[in-house]
Amino acid sequence: MSCSLLAQTPVPVEWENPAVNGINREPMHATLMPYSSFDEALRAERFHSSSFESLNGQWKFQWVKKPADRPMDFFKTDYDVSAWKDITVPGNWQLEGYDVPIYVNIQYPFTPNPPFVDRDFDPVGSYRTEFQAGQGWRDKETFLVFDGIESACYVWLNGQFVGYSEDSRLPAEFDITKFLRDGKNILAVQVFRWCDGSYLEDQDFFRLSGIFRNVYLMFTPKVHIRDFEIRTNLDDRLVDADLDVLVNVRNYGDHPFPNCRVEMTLVDEKGHPLQPSATGQDSTSLLFPGAESVLKMNAHIVNPRKWSAEHPSLYTLVFCLRDSAGNTIEYESARVGVRKSELKNGHLLMNGQPIMVKGVNRHEHDPRTGHYVTEESMLQDIRLMKQSNINTVRTSHYPNDPKWYELCDEYGLYVIDEANIESHGMTYEPRKTLGNKPEWLKAHLERNERMLERDKNHPSIITWSMGNEAGDGTNFEIVSAWMHMRDPSRPVQYHVARMKPHTDIFCPMYPSFKILLDYASEKRYRPLIMCEYAHSMGNSTGNLQDYWDIIESHDQLQGGCIWDWVDQGILQKTSDGREFFAYGGDFHEPKTDGNFCINGLVQPDRTITPKTIEVKKVYQNIGVQPVDLLKGQVKIINKYFFTNLNEFVLAWDLKEDDRSVQHGSIGYLELAPRKDTALSLPLSLPAAKPGREYWLTLHFTLKGETSWAPRGFEVAAEQLPVQIAAPSRKLDPASLPAVHVKQYAGVIAMRGKDFEVDFSTTSGLMERYVYNGSDLVTRGPVPDFWRAPTDNDFGNGMPERCGIWKLAGEDRDSVSVVLEQSEPANASTATVRVEMFLKAVQSKYLTVYTVYGNGDVRVDNTFTPGTMELPELPRFGMNLQMPKEFSHVKFYGRGPQENYCDRKTAAFVDLYTLNVDEMYTNYVSPQENGTRTDIRWIALSNAKGVGLMAIGEPLLSSSTLFYTSGDLTQKARGTMHPTDLVKRDFVTWNLDLKQMGVGGDNSWGARTHPEYLIQPAKYSYRFVLRPFDDTSALMESSKETHR
Structure with a gap:
């Protein structure tokens, strides 16, 4: 193709012609590299071969907003680019100071009119670099390889047109031998942000552009x-x-x-x-x-x-x-890798075994470099995945960097390799979808062909996926037939095809429990493997254990891939230099879908979250069930398919509350894959003590070092309650000091040994709580029914549906505040009964405060709904506020990480010591966070060890934050960042009976499952507030309850 032809921009131009996807591009082949010796080939380090020369580095760059403004002759050797700025290759130009990142989900970032793109806004980047031709190049064939360019590119060398390429996620390779010169060579590349191929690249991620993978020369013999x-x-x-x-x-x-x-x-x-x-x-x-x-x-x-x-x-x-x-x-x-992947009798088999796909979807994303992902970042992902018991990755939704597959081969991850095809914005309607248009067949077929030809030799790839969310039609039927013919050794899948013949696997997205159970109710000739499920946006991934209880009970359900691995945030700074992760809308882009790209199990910098920990527990491959714990008998289940449990050490620990009373280990546990065995641990149970709980925890750790974890790394754990009858120790009111009560100027004042408690006679609120001279509260407990909406809450309309609860606890009338003091005047208890009417929800709320002579305040709460029809309650509890210096937290309950009623499988009961900052989960977009469930007691103290403990009777759900729920409540989903929050000068302490679950089936309509909701009904619960000045005695103190 001549420069003059390009300059005239004939119609249709290549970048708007689905019949042209490449010019002069080499046929796709397996990822390879020539080596000069047997030993060099044995090491198989492509980028250290003498036949390799990297062109990564600083290139000259110019950016224009539209094609008409692009330089037409910059590729000429006499064109002066000295005034151009430098840009780093590989990289995305939007992260190097040009143009804006655009995050959209389904909609296209331009007005769709296939195959044409917006000529007024289709930015073009022009790149120039120089390199020296090495000695002996005339005896070699020289290939120029771009591992990834988004979206279309023209290439020139020394002023001569080399070729053209589309398909951002697979290599563009050109034979440049005839264009080379001795000495200096000038390479020019012009990249269009969008082209006709962009209609097939409508993936749910940040839309970025440029030369974003490695660029290199490969020298081969003739x-x-x-x-x-x-x-x-x-x-x-x-x-x-x-x-x-x-x-x-x-x-x-x-x-x-x-x-x-x-x-x-x-x-x-x-x-x-x-x-x-x-x-x-x-x-x-x-x-x-x-x-x-x-x-x-x-x-x-x-x-x-x-x-x-x-x-x-x-x-x-x-x-x-x-x-x-x-x-x-x-x-x-x-x-x-010697292995066999096949479909047989309705199962996906690996080496004859019906493996479970404990998977995750992964976008290639780095918070600093965008779509350029280094080998170090890939290794970090793989190690974290392996440590989290993830065994499968779907390359959503395009072929990954070639190095990714090499690492998956080496470290051990199954891969669902997906073609770079998504046209979601064209809808699934048969007359509109590109998957059913003949003129788009070539592009659909080429993208699958090229993926298969590049990746065909990787043992980690167990399934080919023809694309994602691209409708269905004859194009996919033809692609499927070709894939099966070309590679009969692997299944082919496509989720939109559902149960049609051109997919070997039924791979639905976000199916309900009912769909899973219905599918498993009869014998099928193909397995069900969810290509996406458990949408993990923000505080999410609830009811994951429930999914797997169903999956593991039906052999034709073989797991699925969670959406998704990493929050796709881009690191940015506020005007005063504070870092945050930006999402859609933060770049003032013309179109956006907000924070819908923040769906990861890990944060953009790969910080793990409570969701990651839950996945590790649910996905673990060793199960433990109680048989007769009083005799130390348990059943051990080996859920691995190819691993004997003799590769692990079993350590067990019997605890009395937080104190280990007996422990041991088994260094050699012989148990073949898919087998179970009864195991008797040499337990010697202690005599039960009043109020004590007993827990048996089993830990399975690596016996030796692996490539992804050190020796001693825990791969599985289970905690079992050991039921030993041990009633709590009751305090005798007669043994307590007296409570002295006075009433004056609207205050009920109660005084006792070392404490003072005041209640307002008008509002009924606790206004003061002083212990040993320290003010414990800045505001006493108030009814609380609201939580800051999570991303899932926004998705299912909870803020509108349940908004009536937001201020229900604040918008109240005190019907009566009555002092009820026992006789005689020096009695050890006094009671304040506060009856309230919650105007917003037309319901009654009763709080009874019983103050004891030791400074305890028992708080009994009863909510009685009226006749008004009400939605579910986001939470049912109370919150109080303490001075900010009470920032040291101890609690006995589920932890240490945040957990909720539908996401607590991985949170074991123990005594945990944190601070208020550590109780906060720093989601990329602020929302409800930091809750811990099944709390027996929780205590906040200052640096002197003075503080306040709340004892649940029986259990509480609690959080301690430097923010109120109002601070964390966004006007709309994805409108805030952590840098927008300002810490309060007090601690907000939630003490709840319960909070609704976080859900996680999806983030666009699915509600929390019914068993994890709080339906409007009469509720009662109780907790005791107890001041203290010795944090070491809290556990013992918690065992004393009032009659």
Whole structure:
């Protein structure tokens, strides 16, 4: 293509023509690199090969808003770019000072009119760099490789047009040999933000642009192994394997090449060749210029180590290309995992086992560099996933950087490899969807073909996915047929196809429990594996354990992939330099879907969240069930498919409340995969003490170091209550000092040894609570029915539906405040009875404060709804405020992390010591957070050890924050950041009977499950406030209750 043709911008131009997806682009092949020696090939470090030269670094760059303004001849060698600014490659130009990131979900970032894009707003980035041609380049073939450019690019070298490419997520490779010069070479690339291909790249993520993956030169011999395909075929017994290999050898030279030979050697992880069965060779006939020969080799492998996510055993296959005289031309290599992925009897099998997909969806995202993700970041993700018992990743919704698959092969993660196809904004309507339009067939087919050809040799890939949310139609039927023909060794899936023949797996999105149960109610010929479920936006991922209780009870339900792995926030700073993670709308972009990109189990910087901890527990592969705990008998269940439990150490601990009374370990636990066994622990139960609880906790840790975790890392744990009858110790009121009561000027004043408590006779509120001279409250307990809406709450309309509860506790009339003091005047108790009418909800609320001579205040609450029809209650409880210096927290309940009634499987009961800041969960978008459930008691103290304890009778749900629920309540979802919050000079302390669950089925309508709601009804609960000056005695003190 000539420059003049490009300058005239003929219609249709390439970037608006779905029939043109590339010009002069090399055919896709497996990720490879030539090596100069057998040892170099054995190491298989592509970027350290002598045949590799990186072009990453500082390039010259110019940005314009629309194509008409782009420089038309900047690629010419005499064009002066010295005044242009530098830009870092790889990277997204929006994060380097040009243009704006745009976050939209379904809608396109431009006005859709396929295949055309907005000529008035289609920014173009022009890149220039220089490199030196190395010595001997004339004897080599030189390829220019872009691992990822978004969205379309034209390429020139030394003023000559090289080629054009679309498909942002797969390599664009060009043979530039004929354009090279000795010495300095000038490379020019022009990138269009949007093109016709963008209609197939409507994924739910930040829309960013530029050269965002590695750019490099690859030097090959004139006769070169251009591609290879490796298949490992296990026999019916799943013991031995046949290695079938195809090698494509191409002559790039100008002269015929006499027959050459390819030899292959399979090498184990210790560097030892498998002899003699795992070697082979084949020879070409005469290769004419431009011709390509496909060589076939095979080998038999006796009882190889099998690859799985649990044990990712890899071999290295080394190819040696020799000429007719036996001289070495080049080496290439690939990691090989021997495994078999198949569908059989309605199950997805890996090496004959119906594995569970304990998965997650992952976008490629870095808070600093956008879509450019380093190897270090990939490794961080993989290690965190493995440590969280995640075994599968769906590459939502495009092929990932080639390094990702190499790491998944090495560390052990199953991969659902997904084509770069999503056209959600065109709707699923058959007449509109691009999946049903013939003119878009080529693009659909090419994107799948190229993905398969690049990734075909990775053992980690167990399933091909044809795309995401792109409607359905004949294009996908044709793609599916081609995929099955090209690679019969893997299933093909597509969620929009649902139960149609062109998907091998029923992979629904966000199915209800009913859909799962209905599907499992009869025998099916394909498994159900959710491609997306458990939408983890903000404070979410509720009822995950309930999902898995269903999944593990039905063998045709094989798990799914949580949406999603990482919050897609972009690191920004406020005007005063404070960092925060930005989301949609923060860049004043023309279109946005707000914070709907903040759905991760981990935060943008990979900080784990309470959601991550819950997933680890639910996904764990070792189960424990009680049999007879009084005799120390439990059942251990091995949920692994390929791992014996002898790889772990079992440590157990019997606690009396927070005190370990007996513990032990079992260093060798022999239990085969998918088996269970009864185990008797040598427990010697103590005599029950009044008010004490007993807990048996089992911890399973790695016996040895792995690539993803150190020796001793905990992979699974379970806590079981041991029922030993032990009633609480009751305080005798007669043994307590007297409470002296006075009434004056609207105050009921109660005085006792070391304490003072005042109540207002008009409002009924506790106005003062003083202990040993320290003011404990700045505002006494008030009824509280509201929580700051979570993202899921906003999605299902809770703020509007339940908004009546927001001020229900504040908008009250005190019907009566009555002092009820026991006789005689020096009695050890006094009672204030406060009857309130909650005007907003037309209901009654009764609080009875009983003050004891030791300074305790028992608070009894009863809510009685009236006849008004009311929605569910976000919470039922009270909150009080304490001075900010009471920032030290101890609690005996579920923790240490935040937990809720539908997300507490991973939170064990114990004694925890934190501070108020640590009780806060710093969600990217502020919302309800920090709650802990099943609280026996919780105490706040100052630096002197003086404080106030709340004892639940029986249990509480509680949080302690430097913010009120009003502070955390946004006007609309995604309109606040943590930097917008200002800490109060008091601690807000919620003491609740319960709070509704956080939900998590989805974030656009699904409500919290009924069993985790608080329906309007009569409720009563009680807690005791107890002042103290010795934090070491709190547990003992909590065992004393009032008669």
